[in-house]
Every structure is written in C-alpha cells, then in structure tokens.
Amino acid sequence: PARFAGDAIYEAVDAGIETVICVAEGLPAHEMLRVYNYTRPKGITMLGPNCPGVLSPGKANVGIIPAEVLAEGRIGLVSRSGTLTYQIGYELAQRGLGNSTIVGIGGDPVVGSSFTDVLGKFESDDETDVVVMVGEIGGDEEEKAARYVEAEMSKPVVAYVAGFTAPPGKTMGHAGAIITGSAGTAQAKKEALEAAGIRVGTTPTEVAELAAETAGARA
Template sequence: MAIFIGEDTRLVVQGITGRDGSFHTREMMEYGTRVVAGVTPGKGGQTFEGAVPVFDTVESAVAEAGANTSVIYVPARFAADAMFEAADAGISLIVCITEGVPVGDMLRVLPYVRDKGARLIGPNCPGAIVPGRCKVGILPGQIVREGPVGIVSRSGTLTYEVIFQLTRAGIGQSACVGIGGDPLIGTDFVDCLGAFENDPETEAVAVIGEIGGTDEQVAAAFVAREMSKPVVGFIAGQTAPPGRRMGHAGAIISGSEGTAAEKIRAFEQNGIGVARRPADLVGLMRDRLQGV
C-alpha cells in the first residue's frame, strides 16, 4: 500500500513536449512510473520517446489511454486551465509542479477541483514518490530507499535534504510528499498525516514546515488528537525577519502565529519532537522508531 500514488497510477503528463516536461517524463519513466500519455495542444498524434502517445486534450488521454493521474509542467499563465482541464476529464489526482501560479487563479481552481472529486497536490511543489514503485514530479529517485518513514514537506529543497540524511543513516521512506509553499494549495499537512496514519507501511512521520501561516499549528493539533504514530518535525526560517518573504510565496511572517518560534512551540506542546537542524531529524526519528 502507498499514499496517493503507487502501482495503479496511470500518469498523463500535461506539457510533455516542453523542456521541463520532457526531461522529468524521462526520469519518471526510468524510475518505473507508468506514463501512459502526454498532452500538448496541437501535437496530438505524436509519440514521446517512441512509446508514449501525445494527445491534444486530457479528455482524450483518459478515454484512450486510461490515465487516472496528471502531472502538470506548463507555464504559470496556463496552469489554472491545465488543472481545470484535468479535473473536467475525471482525473482523480492532479499534481501541479508549476511555480508562480497567481493566488487569484487558485481561488477559482481549488473549489472547482474539490467539487469534481479530485485531489490536487501543489502548485509549486516537487510532487510525490513511493520508493521503489512510483514517482510523480521532480523528487530525485536516487536519494530515496524503501522503509517505514513518511515525509511531508512545504519545502522542496528541504525534502531532498531530509530524505538524503535519513537514507544515508539507513532509514528508508514509505512515501514522500512535497505539498508546496504557496499560500493556497490543494493538499495540506493534515491530509498527508491522515493518510500516513492509515497506511500500514508507515511507522513514523517527519513533518517539514516553514514560517508563514498557521498550517503547522493545525497539523500539530491534528497529531495530538488523531495520530497514534510518532511524528518529528523541523521548521525552516528560524532567523527570518518579520515582514519579508523568504523563498516561498507563503513564507512571510505577518503576525506572531507565523513565526518559527510559535510553530516550534505548537509542535512541542503537541508531542512532536523538534529538530533544530535538518540533520538532527535522523536521531529523533531513530529514537521514535525504536520505541514503536
């Protein structure tokens, strides 16, 4: 079992003929992901790498290739339309890698996707990977290994760092999900924590948060209320000045609740072990796993 993606994933790549889309499609195929179709309007009838049919619409990719998951590599000005199209076509999981999607666009996209019964991961995210089985997005497959730790993160780069540190220490992962750092995203910490709690292959979870907003505080309350599995965490931006955006569009301190100190306090008060540096997660996680 895995969360969100796995052996039953049949992937369509929106923007497959573009620079980023084509590069990462090759990476996903080499990892073993079943890429069944690509979409680039006006290029229907072509094939990618001589094996993947390219369609003009997602609807055609679903009807003719049986796609059930989409990953989006299109410019920001087209990303909202790509998400709308995937939801309209009946795609159940939409992963939007594109960064720079306007907040106004996401205000329209999020309720639409939910009404269609689809799950959206992103935008501005690295996607998800289930080690040894499937990857959808840009997470590097060479740094993961199969194991019992679920990872959910707002930061793509820190996701890579934490995975690398755990793998180097011999601690594998059940699944890794980068949810993105924009103010409005489709899948949040609580969604992932609930999925990991219900996943029999996950024994412990690492949560990687950052300054801005209150998602980490909500996640901490969920952990205390709903989770039986141990959780450890790290908060990025501990030295960030107030009022200045740091990296992600959502990483800006606009009040006391958005500070790293407040998030760390919420984690600690709700039983989440907190690492002061990403590398410190290894020791915390090893201790939690030994206690499982």
C-alpha cells in the first residue's frame, strides 16, 4: 500500500539493497521527493512508484509485467505506462520480434529513474540493438530524452506518446499525465522527439512496425 511504501523503501536501502522497484501507486509527491533525495545520492537504482517493474523475457521478471505475451529479442523498451508496455511488447512478439529488457519507470510526477537513466543503460547493453520509448502527456521527460538521444546515443530509438486527445488540466490515468498550460502536450513531445531524429508512431501497432523496420535495417 502507498502509505507504507516510503518507509519500506528506506528500510530496503538501509539494509543494503541496491535496486528498488516500487509498484505501489499513490505515494504523495512530497514523500517521493524525500525518497528520491535519500536514494539518489547513495547510487540506488529505483523504478517507480506506480510502475510495472522490469522484465528480461526468458530470464527474470521483477514486478507485474505479463511475461506470457512477450518474447525474447533484441529490442529494449522503456515506458511510463504499464498497459502500453504490454501492448507494444505483444505487438512485437506477433511480428516475430522480442525484447531484451522491458523497463517501466512509472507514471507518477516524481519517479526514481528517468527515461535518460534507462536509455543510457540500453546504449551500453550488448543485447539491445533498438530501443522503444513510450511516453505520455505531462512533464518534460520526453523532451529531455530527445536531447539525450540526439547527443549521446548511437542506437536507434522509436517512440510513442500517449494523450493526443487529452484535455488540459485533467489527469489522465496517471498522476503525472496532466497538461498544464502549453507545457507537457503530446504534440510538443512528438515535435521534440522528431527533431532529435526519433521516429514517432501514432498507435502502438505503428510503433511496433517502426521498430521492426528499424531492427530489420540494422540486421
């Protein structure tokens, strides 16, 4: 439960655990800021809160990602959305492709790891050839990721941004999925990603097709 999650994270870190995955949803933002400032300086890898965890198909699953609809492969996947993660992973499997590792960073406004943190891991992973990034409205994580990909990554990235029809000021599913003013819109994120040379799909199916094309071009 969210009300116990913060203390559980502190206890885990104090016990020497270096990787923390928080599936719980609903941690207050101020509490998560305290958790972040406690774990980050210690070099702790933290995913979440409000995330499905991490899965390497055929190897390990820590969290709630449904392994039975996914396949082993060489496409990395990092996402703010759990269900879109499963959908795109499934679409890849239907095309005879699979994932090296799938990482859910969480859909809350404050999370332990960012897109750029995970993209850096995929860049150095010799089992990953292509990366799919699944973003959504709210915040500026996708824009930061676009700058990182352009400056630091040699591996191709394909992206999807959920929330093109979301009305401003209304939270859509996740606490972090909210547009305020002109910031955080799906269109702004799409433009930033495309400006960095990232192909952006308009549906999960199209994203899988773009990833398949990209993987085929690198084969």
